[in-house]
Structures are given as structure tokens and as C-alpha cells.
Amino acid sequence: MSTESSDPGYAAALAELDAIVRELEAADVDVDVLAERVARAAELVAVCRSRISAARLQIEQVVAELDAAEQDGAPADDRA
Numbered sequence: 001m002s003t004e005s006s007d008p009g010y011a012a013a014l015a016e017l018d019a020i021v022r023e024l025e026a027a028d029v030d031v032d033v034l035a036e037r038v039a040r041a042a043e044l045v046a047v048c049r050s051r052i053s054a055a056r057l058q059i060e061q062v063v064a065e066l067d068a069a070e071q072d073g074a075p076a077d078d079r080a
Helices: 010-025 031-072
Strands: none
Touching: 010 031
16 A cells, blocks of 8 residues: 555545446446456545544544643633
């Protein structure tokens, strides 16, 4: 699999996955192409999962910071 910096973004990976699904649904898919496209789809699924995990971690961090600021009685904008 390629490095993360060369991976497509989530939206691009999802669009490519959608295109692969449409291609694979065609009745005349060559077996060699099928294997290649399924392998690419697996790579794209991994990219999407990675992006979702990263976004989840970022959201959890922001929420934790907001909760901490609220408990301290300081507005969230006053964080250092």
C-alpha cells in the first residue's frame, strides 16, 4: 500500500470505491481485472477507515478540551 501522504482523501477514496463497485457489477468483468480492482478497493477501504479513525480522535480531543475548559470555568477560547 502507498504511503499516507499519497493516499487520496476520504471523499476521493469513496468516489473511487463507488466507481469500482459499478465496474464490478458489470457482467463482462475480466477475471484479471476483477482481482486487480478488488485489491484496489481493499486499499481504499483501509484509507477510509484510517481517515475516519483520525477524525474520531480529533473530535474526541476537541470534546475533551472543551470539557476540561468547562470544568475549569474558563471559556474554551482562553486555552493556552
